[in-house]
Amino acid sequence: MLVVHPLSLGTVTCLVLAFALFATSLPTNVEKGRRKVVHVLEDDTGAVIVQTAPGKVVTHRGGSITLPCRYHHEPEGSDPNRIRIKWTKVTDALVFEDVFVALGLQQRVFGSYQGRVSLEQNGPGDASVIIHNITLEDYGRYECEVTNDMEDDTGFVNLDLEGVVFPYYPRVGRYKLNYQQAEDVCKEQDAILASHAQLHKAWLEGLDWCNAGWLEDGSVQYPISHPRDQCGRKDTPAGVRNYGYRHKEDERYDAFCFTSNLNGKVYFLKRFKKVNYAEAVKACVRDGSVVAKVGQLYAAWKIQLLDRCEAGWLEDGSIRYPIVNPRTRCGGPQPGVRHLGFPDLKFRIYGVYCFRSNEENVNGVVGKPTRRPGKNSKDIQMNTTTTKTL
Template identity: 55%
Template sequence: MNSLLLLALTSLCVADPYERSYSDVEHHRTIYISENGPRLSVEMEQTKVISHRGGNATLPCKFHREFSSGTANSPKTRIKWTKLTTDYLKEIDVIVAMGNHKKSYGSYHGRVFLQEASDRDASLVITDVTLDDYGKYKCEIIEGLEDDTGVVTLDLQGIVFPYFPRMGRYNLNFQEAQQTCQNQDAVIASFDQLYDAWRGGLDWCNAGWLSDGSVQYPITKPREPCGGKDTVPGVRNYGLRDKEKGRYDVFCFTSNYKGRFYYLIHPTKLTYDEAVQACLKDGSQIAKVGQMFAAWKLMGYDRCDGGWLADGSVRYPISRPRRRCSPDEATVRFVGFPDKKHKLYGVYCFRTYN
């Protein structure tokens, strides 16, 4: 067993002469120094793991201990995985294990387990990854009075897209923004996801909510209405805003899906209600905005026909820019929110795979 040296350090603190005097008060600090260094240490082989929705992910975590005798793993070693929230003040329990006793929590129940490739392997395996699994995870190893931690990020392949509802721009508070993304088969994007999208060329001149409660927007082509033409490209930041009273757009994030996204071949153009029924008759649901963006970005879906989506908007995805479709860029074209009862368009459907 390592020996500890106990040092009592005494210092005399003298206050500023213009302030209240504490010259007669002694402050004692006790410092514990481990003679041979820490006995328990955690090693993270990677700081980031990339997966996608519906896939699996292994978050690495190994620990090492120094023994005076024996090498067997202690049955009293406690392994705890938690997910860190955006403000780092709250942690979400994922799984706790001690010996043969293991317990997973919340949405992770039944989807997570420890890899245990060796008696010092505490790596976390997440199956059927969801959009909400994105983020930072902490591996904590505890044995007696000793403990150590490591942090790893689970990143997801996917796409960030800006969104505003039928009622127009700057109409969503934070809670409404979260729900709006969920309604479009997505989640509210993080700053890191928006930053990566900006580096990939995303340019949007309307401010939107992010998952940390901040409001920001990405500019690749500086211009007067978007912070000024003489400014540098970047992610413009409004800072943290009032989640109840603030009204903005939102940036959503989505990833791979298990299903088929397609344009329904139909003999006539359709009103919105007719479009919904046409997809149902074909064994599907009318597609959501997030599903169109995922099909366009991750699968290269290309169709030069405007079609209804579930939110009542009309859009079409272009992967191969060409005249009359999208001559200058590959993008998801937004037609608008037409009159549902009188305007006629095609429809995009989505069929889920079990």
């Protein structure tokens, strides 16, 4: 039995339990995502005891998730309208973004969370919030603060997303991106910069990439599953190599991006002839779609198990194709998204991968026409590379 000793915080004491005692994870329907069930411990000191989810809660883009935070307050006759509940997101060291605050019946939701966050209200002492229509940017660490008069304490919940990490470099070549540019190119490809935890998980699943890339915390790392001399020496152990935190403006690397579940479908457009880039854009639009982004193709490969042994244009002007079931004629023995480089936009011809959203706008047109990627139409490279994530 666990004995909880009172803390010297006056009339209100908040105790955050950062371990997995009494916590279980129960499956729910797809709309609710996955959540943690937390059991609240009570003591006899008249204290407030707060418990948040140990570990993390997991969902996917477009889903809903409960961030658990419960408290028990004695004496029971205390006015609940004097309890303030505040949720913030930890965006950086000592930097917080307001998400939600409630004082009695008064509630306020902030920024991009407006219309998506509400109290769960599952009985007395429930400070949990539900976030609907999860976005990639919702990934991260959240703080739950419960306050009574002048006393407060906090607990933390980590929100994780199911998805896929992929390396990215633009048409201009390798090691051309500072930190802000790396953030931008990931967003342009329907993704965000990956976290260290996401990259480490991808490495455990088999991701092997010999070029260093930015992560969301400003560090530069790369995953090696098969050590070799050209990737930091053959006699060094496998793992995620870390260059540490680099100068965000002056230094240039590639990017590691992360994306999650698609609100739509990626498909290879069946045509009688291959096309150049401009013709590919028009073909997708005529089919009620747009040319797929790199992140969308990776999500379709990883989550929707898209397997197609035909090279096709993507929105950034690259040529790629997804392989779930490896075969000799489709680029080697490992699953992954094959990358054939950035060919000439006008004179090289291929198939095309299109993306059709599940939601159309009021005019019935899906998305926006894809702009021409870059100004340089010269071939930069056509070497075949494979991003392997098992």
